[in-house]
Amino acid sequence: MLHVAVEIPYWGQSLLRVLGGIAAVLLPAGTIVYLFLFKMMSFMQSRLGPMEAGPFGSMQLFAEVGKWLQKEDIIPENADERIYKMAPIIVLVSTFLLVVVVPFGPDAWFTNFSAGVFYALAIGSVSVIGILVAGWSSANKYSLLGGLRAAGQLIAYELPMVLAVVGVVIQAGSMNLQDIVVAQNTGSIFGWDGIGFPFVITQFLGFLIFMIAVQAELTQVPFDMPIAESELVSGYMTEYSGFRFLIFFIGEFATAGVFAFIASVLFLGGWGVPFAWFGWDSLDQVDNWMNIGGPLIMLTKMMVLTGIIMWVRFSYPRFREDQLQRFAWKVLIPLSLANIAVTAIVKVAI
Amino acid sequence: MTMLSERQQLSYIAAQAADARLNVELETEGMTLNIGPQHPATHGTLRIIARLDGEQVVWAEPVAGYMHRGYEKLTEVRTYPQVTALINRIDWLGSFANEVPFILAAEQLMEVEAPPRAQHIRTILFELSRIANVSLFLGDLGVQMGAVTPVFMAFRDREYVLNLIEGATGGRFHPNFDRIGGLKDDLPKGWIDETRQVMKKLRNFCDEIEDLLFGNEIFQSRTRGIGVIPAEVAKEYGLSGANLRASGVDWDLRRDQKLPLAYDKVDFRVWTHPDGDSWARCWIRLQEVREATKIVDQLIETIPAGPVMAKVPRIIKVPEGEAWVSTENPLGEMGYYVVSKGDLGPFRVKIRSASFNNISITPWVLKGVYVPDIITILASLYFILGDIDR
Amino acid sequence: MPKVPGLVKGLGVTMGTLFRTVKEGADTVQYPHAKEAPPVRARGVIALREDNCTACMLCARSCPDWCIYIEGHKQLAPPRRAGGKPRQVNHLDRFDIDYALCMYCGICVEVCPFDALFWSPEYEYSEPKIADLLHDKTKLGEWMETVPEAPELEAGAEKKK
Numbered sequence: 008m009l010h011v012a013v014e015i016p017y018w019g020q021s022l023l024r025v026l027g028g029i030a031a032v033l034l035p036a037g038t039i040v041y042l043f044l045f046k047m048m049s050f051m052q053s054r055l056g057p058m059e060a061g062p063f064g065s066m067q068l069f070a071e072v073g074k075w076l077q078k079e080d081i082i083p084e085n086a087d088e089r090i091y092k093m094a095p096i097i098v099l100v101s102t103f104l105l106v107v108v109v110p111f112g113p114d115a116w117f118t119n120f121s122a123g124v125f126y127a128l129a130i131g132s133v134s135v136i137g138i139l140v141a142g143w144s145s146a147n148k149y150s151l152l153g154g155l156r157a158a159g160q161l162i163a164y165e166l167p168m169v170l171a172v173v174g175v176v177i178q179a180g181s182m183n184l185q186d187i188v189v190a191q192n193t194g195s196i197f198g199w200d201g202i203g204f205p206f207v208i209t210q211f212l213g214f215l216i217f218m219i220a221v222q223a224e225l226t227q228v229p230f231d232m233p234i235a236e237s238e239l240v241s242g243y244m245t246e247y248s249g250f251r252f253l254i255f256f257i258g259e260f261a262t263a264g265v266f267a268f269i270a271s272v273l274f275l276g277g278w279g280v281p282f283a284w285f286g287w288d289s290l291d292q293v294d295n296w297m298n299i300g301g302p303l304i305m306l307t308k309m310m311v312l313t314g315i316i317m318w319v320r321f322s323y324p325r326f327r328e329d330q331l332q333r334f335a336w337k338v339l340i341p342l343s344l345a346n347i348a349v350t351a352i353v354k355v356a357i
Numbered sequence: 358m359t360m361l362s363e364r365q366q367l368s369y370i371a372a373q374a375a376d377a378r379l380n381v382e383l384e385t386e387g388m389t390l391n392i393g394p395q396h397p398a399t400h401g402t403l404r405i406i407a408r409l410d411g412e413q414v415v416w417a418e419p420v421a422g423y424m425h426r427g428y429e430k431l432t433e434v435r436t437y438p439q440v441t442a443l444i445n446r447i448d449w450l451g452s453f454a455n456e457v458p459f460i461l462a463a464e465q466l467m468e469v470e471a472p473p474r475a476q477h478i479r480t481i482l483f484e485l486s487r488i489a490n491v492s493l494f495l496g497d498l499g500v501q502m503g504a505v506t507p508v509f510m511a512f513r514d515r516e517y518v519l520n521l522i523e524g525a526t527g528g529r530f531h532p533n534f535d536r537i538g539g540l541k542d543d544l545p546k547g548w549i550d551e552t553r554q555v556m557k558k559l560r561n562f563c564d565e566i567e568d569l570l571f572g573n574e575i576f577q578s579r580t581r582g583i584g585v586i587p588a589e590v591a592k593e594y595g596l597s598g599a600n601l602r603a604s605g606v607d608w609d610l611r612r613d614q615k616l617p618l619a620y621d622k623v624d625f626r627v628w629t630h631p632d633g634d635s636w637a638r639c640w641i642r643l644q645e646v647r648e649a650t651k652i653v654d655q656l657i658e659t660i661p662a663g664p665v666m667a668k669v670p671r672i673i674k675v676p677e678g679e680a681w682v683s684t685e686n687p688l689g690e691m692g693y694y695v696v697s698k699g700d701l702g703p704f705r706v707k708i709r710s711a712s713f714n715n716i717s718i719t720p721w722v723l724k725g726v727y728v729p730d731i732i733t734i735l736a737s738l739y740f741i742l743g744d745i746d747r
Numbered sequence: 748m749p750k751v752p753g754l755v756k757g758l759g760v761t762m763g764t765l766f767r768t769v770k771e772g773a774d775t776v777q778y779p780h781a782k783e784a785p786p787v788r789a790r791g792v793i794a795l796r797e798d799n800c801t802a803c804m805l806c807a808r809s810c811p812d813w814c815i816y817i818e819g820h821k822q823l824a825p826p827r828r829a830g831g832k833p834r835q836v837n838h839l840d841r842f843d844i845d846y847a848l849c850m851y852c853g854i855c856v857e858v859c860p861f862d863a864l865f866w867s868p869e870y871e872y873s874e875p876k877i878a879d880l881l882h883d884k885t886k887l888g889e890w891m892e893t894v895p896e897a898p899e900l901e902a903g904a905e906k907k908k
Contacts, residue, residue, distance in 0.1 A: 050768040051761040052509030054775040085365070148390055152412070152728065228503045229575050237397050237501045238732045322569065322761040323754070324576050325503030327729045328412060439811040442852030474903065506761055513774050524786040527866060533852045541857070543904035545788065569760040572753030662903035 024117050031106045031302075035264025035309055036257050041068055042310070043317035044260070051321050075256075078249035085146035086246065094144065095247065095254035097137030102261045104130045109268045110185045112278050112301030113293040123184040124176055127269055128169050131224065134262065135161040138233065141255075142243035153242025156328055157233035160223060163335040164230075168220035170343035171213040174350040175206050175273045184269075188277035189290050195283070203281035207274040212346045214274045216339050221266045222316060223331070225259065229323040230331060263313050271308035278305045387415060392731065394423045400497065401742025405719065407731065414731060417723040419716050424746040432706040437463060437537060437673045440703065444693075445531040447710060448744040451490030451687040453482045453522065456535040459706075461616060462682040462695040463537050466675045470617050475539040475665040480619040481552075481656045482522065482534065483684075484649045488559060489518045490687035491642050491649075494739050495566050498639055501736035502579055507570050514562040517555040524548055537673055539666035549657045556650040563647050571643060580636035584722050584734035587633055594721065595714040598689025599645060600738060602629045603637035610685035618684075623655040635737035642739070674701060688712050688744055712744035787898045789868035790851045794890035795842055799863035802837045806855035806864060814848035815855060816841060842884040847877045867893040 015023070045067060049056030057064030082088055108123040110116040120126050135158055142154015176182055179190040187206075194204025207214045223230035234242040244255050271277060278301030279293075287293050326334065393404035402423035408416040428447060432440045444459055445452040457479060464470060471479065496511020519529045525544050526532035534541050570576050586596070591604040601608055609627040611620045628644040630637035675697040683692025689711025698704040715738045722738075723731055768774075776783050785791060802819030818841040823833040856864045867890045874880050 047765065048505070050765045050773075052506055053513055053764055053768045053773050054509065055768075055773045055777065058777055085368075148388060152390075228505075231503055232729065235503065235729065237503065238729050240397060318758060318761065321506050322757045323504055324499060324570065324573060324579060325729075326575055327579060327727060329727065330578055435811060436809070438809070438854055438857075439852075442811055442850065442854060445852075506764075510764075516774075520786065523789055525788070527786075527788040527790040527853065528851065529789075531851065533854075541853075542788075544901040545786075545898035546901055548901055565760055568753070568756045570757070573757050574753050577753070660901075660903060662905075664905040 027111075027115070028103060028106055028117055031109070031111070031268075032102055032261045032265065033257070035267075035306070035313070036261035037068055038310070039260045039264055039313050039317070041065060043314060047314070047317060048321050072253065075249055075253040080250060081246070081248045083146050083246050087144040087146070090140050091144040091246075092251070094137045094141035094243075095251045095258065097140065098134045098258040099254050099261070101130060101133035101137065102258055102265055104133065105262070105265045106268070108184055109265065109272060109305075110188060110278060110301075111305050112298040113290055115278075115298045115301055116185065119185055120183065122182045124172055124182045124187070124273075127184070128165070128172065131168075131266070132161060132165050134258070138243050141247070142233075145243070145246040147246050149239040149241075150243050150245045153233045153235070153239045153245070156235075156239075157226065157243060159328070160226070160230065160233060160331060163332050164220045164223035164339075167216050167335060167339035167343045168224065170340065170347060171210075171216040171220065172273060173347050174210045174213040174343075177347070177350050177354055178206055178209065184272050184277070185290070188272055188279050189282075191276040192279035192282045193288070203276055203279070203283070205274065205276040210274060210346070210350070212342065213350075214270070216343050216346070217270055217274070218312070218315070219339065221270060222319065223335070225263050225266065225316070227263070227316060228320045229325045231320075231325050232328050232331065235325065263316060264309055267309040267312035267316070268305060270312055271305060275308050275312075277308075278302065280304070387411075390728070394420075403716070403740075403742055403745065405723075405731070405735075407723070407728075409728065412728045414723050414726050414728070417720055417731070419719045421713070421716065421745045424742050426743070426747065428747045429706055429708055432703055434702065436701040437675065437703070440706070441535060442531070442533045444708075445528075445533055446743060447708065447747055448490070448686065448688060448691070448712070448741045449530060450493055450741055451486040452530055453486040453526070453532045453534065454490075454684070454686045455691065456533070457483055457618070458682045458684045458686075458691055459693045459695070460535045460537055461684070462680040462693045463675055463697075463703075464617070465680040465682060466678045466695065466697055467537060467669070467673075469538045469667050469669055471539045472664050472667055473619075473661045474543075474663045475667075476617050477619045477622075477656060477660045478525075478540055478544060478665065479535065481653055481660075482525065482532070483618070484653050484656075485518055485522055485552075487687045488646055488649045488653075489515050489522065491646050492518070492559070492562065494642055495563075495570070495639075495646070498736050499570050501732050502576065504570060504573075504576075507566055510562060510565060510569070514558055517558055521548070521552055521555055524551070536666065536669075537675075538669035539664070543665050549660075552653060552657050556654050559650050560647060563643060563650075567643065571640065577636065579729075579733055580639060580737065581632075581634060583635045583730050584726065584737065585632070585634045586718065586722055590718070590721065591633070594718040596689065596718060597711050597714065598685060598687075599641045600638055600689060600715055602627065603641045604633035605629055605631045610683060610690060616682070616684065619656060620652075622659065623652050625652050635733050638737040638739070672701070674699060675703070683709065686711060688739060688741060689715065708747055710744045710747060712740035712742075713747075715740050716745055785868040785870065787868065787895045788866070789870075790853055790866050791868040791870040792846070792866075792872060792890055793844055793849070793856065793887065794865045794867045794894050795884055795887035796863050796865070796891055797839060797842070797884055797888050799861045800839050800842065801861055801863075802839045802842075803860070805858050805860065809854050809858045811852060811854065812848050812850060814845040816843040816845070839884065842887065843881055844887065846872070846880040846882060865891065865894040867891075868895065869893045 045056045057067035060066040060070045082091060105127060107117045108120055108127050138157040139154045142150045179187040181187060191205050192203040196204055226233050244252060247255060387408055387410040390407045390409050392407060394402040404420040406418050406420060407414050428443060431443060435443060441456055444455050447455045492511050492515045496508035499507030522532055523529040525548055526534035586604050588604045588606050591601050607627060607629050612627055625648045628641050630641055677697055677699045679696045681692060681694045683690050691711055692709040694707040695703050696705040722734055802817055804817055807815040807817050819837050819839050821835055822838045824836045826833050856866055869890055
């Protein structure tokens with residue numbers, strides 16, 4: 008398997024993977040914040056956004072981080088201090104754990120699970136604990152409401168997300184994310200293999216449900232009741248300031264990036280180019296340059312997907328909590344179940 | 358129970374006692390949520406005490422007065438020109454509209470009438486301040502429901518209207534342009550052409566907001582059937598303006614009463630909506646901005662020539678008497694009851710502003726709704742804090 | 748034509764605005780680098796023409812929040828015609844406006860019978876300390892240079908006598 012990386016010693020590989028993991032979380036987060044939160048949002052509101060720090064305000068994010076680091080670390084008097092301090096770290100760590108299974112190239116992966124999809128979906132809900140804990144330990148009613156809303160919402164949307172992915176798993180015949188990428192890029196549409204066979208074509212409904220669930224999982228508008236700044240001030244983040252808020256903030260956008268990575272792996276063909284272009288047949292034949300090109304392809308796809316996520320965020324108002332639950336249980340889950348049934352029948356029939 | 362410090366124990370006991378006092382009255386277990394006085398949804402310092410059962414409101418009460426500035430008392434120690442400058446600040450978004458009823462009341466007492474040109478320009482500025490006020494409401498509506506973009510569009514296009522008001526009066530927010538017997542000055546050259554273009558932009562803004570917000574299915578599901586106020590209840594609580602018209606009551610002071618303003622020279626439609634829910638209130642206001650642009654368009658074409666100031670003495674002394682004038686302000690009916698004893702300033706002024714009534718219906722309408730709906734209902738009722746507390 | 752769902756329309760509005768901003772530029776102004784010109788009538792700051800002021804105190808008395816401070820004394824000026832009697836004039840010693848208190852109502856400018864006070868659209872005079880907003884007559888006199896000519900009036904207006 009590691010026919011290219013053999014020259015790098017094991018510790019070197021480990022070090023590369025750790026640095027790569029940090030880059031894979033922080034780089035997308037920074038880019039999303041600058042490109043979408045600062046610039047796209049401003050342009051949609053016919054203004055220019057930050058322009059002073061660096062060329063076109065590109066250093067604004069560093070200025071913001073500097074500002075947050077200077078702020079006082081406020082802990083409410085009645086807060087459960089230890090848990091209160093732990094909560095943002097749980098949220099951020101869950102993002103790091105999530106990126107671990109995402110393959111970025113034939114050898115550019117962090118771990119190669121055979122049950123990668125299962126792991127990703129399971130770890131994806133760890134952040135709920137962090138959010139619930141943050142809401143509970145803040146000793147603030149708004150935080151508590153926000154935390155409870157977040158828990159209810161994330162559990163409700165975990166289910167359609169899992170069910171939407173099942174269709175992909177059935178079609179690929181594997182739960183390994185690397186295999187799913189290969190299956191998409193070696194496939195062909197009625198014998199034409201010009202673009203491979205990205206699952207978004209057959210699993211479009213699944214893709215749609217997955218993206219809606221991601222939107223809810225990330226607590227972005229229209230599913231941002233846990234934060235709901237006009238109702239709950241800032242939800243579970245109300246009492247956090249300075250560095251701890253920064254961690255929540257990074258966590259929010261890093262998770263958006265990572266979920267976009269996962270969506271692009273599951274539905275858009277991941278890091279791969281259609282193997283037929285270069286006459287590859289299987290993963291072993293893929294050229295070494297894909298270890299550099301793959302991450303770039305992934306980054307592009309991630310940017311497109313997060314762009315859509317943010318575009319929706321800046322355009323829509325938010326649901327109400329009960330409407331959101333109704334939407335999950337009465338619309339998304341039946342739809343995704345139907346999707347699974349159809350996929351399974353077609354798979355067996357062909 | 359874990360070990361608590363003495364202070365924690367005391368605060369726990371105090372919280373329990375406070376809950377117990379409420380429970381005697383209500384006999385429910387729940388949570389008391391203080392929305393405000395510092396809260397992003399109250400755009401000012403309004404406090405709403407809500408007793409929650411889960412996320413459902415059992416009982417809610419608004420607490421006003423955090424911003425009381427004592428205008429009624431201040432007017433007693435100020436001269437008439439000074440009062441005009443002060444009352445600008447009551448409803449700070451539509452400030453020219455605050456001046457008009459007071460000036461009209463004082464003119465009634467003095468038995469002078471502004472010349473037709475002044476009446477015309479007054480009406481134009483009145484409608485411009487309505488647009489400035491309500492267009493911000495349309496943007497703010499989005500923010501209360503989590504949509505960030507409409508408010509920037511509202512600020513962008515409202516800026517044109519404010520520029521117009523500033524160009525004519527010199528003040529963006531606080532024009533202080535109305536005088537007893539007319540206006541301070543005439544319009545500067547080129548103002549009418551500019552107004553014509555701005556009104557086009559504003560109509561465009563209304564279309565944009567309709568596409569972006571009102572047409573959005575999520576917005577509709579958040580407002581339709583929420584916070585329904587039947588016509589009888591609306592009348593009982595003294596609602597006025599768009600809130601009343603949204604409940605199906607066809608009532609508009611611009612059309613229904615005869616005042617020395619130019620409303621009888623234009624034709625405009627008074628929109629009503631039968632539903633009485635949040636959607637109806639928002640929709641009525643959107644239509645109102647459109648109507649206002651049409652009124653301005655008609656008025657700028659027909660401004661009569663002539664002076665803008667009637668003959669009034671340089672030092673204004675209002676003869677003894679009492680007068681009540683109310684007009685249809687952006688928020689609803691706003692009126693001044695002016696009592697004069699023949700001095701330089703009024704003896705007593707009673708201010709009736711619409712927001713106070715709009716907010717007093719909240720205990721009735723908030724009963725049984727969910728926490729997120731508190732925000733949408735408050736947003737759709739539309740109040741300006743300065744207008745509540747004065 | 749089937750109705751476009753509102754959700755899609757909303758996305759179209761924001762994307763349309765994005766492209767318009769990219770193509771035509773933003774509606775905002777990058778303030779310290781570019782400035783908008785306020786209208787001629789804008790009430791930015793009150794300028795004082797000291798020669799015209801007679802320290803009559805009308806403005807100070809009519810100010811709603813008493814933010815004008817005037818001190819003056821009577822003195823003898825040389826006679827207008829040779830051989831005449833020396834005139835008695837009011838000399839202005841102090842004319843301060845506290846811009847921390849001023850609410851920009853414009854009553855003082857209006858009541859001034861000698862055309863000594865004017866509005867200027869100048870707005871950049873913020874100070875780090877609130878006490879520094881108390882400006883004296885030399886500072887107010889400097890603002891006289893920024894006072895624009897009164898604008899022409901719209902058609903149909905009656906000329907002032």
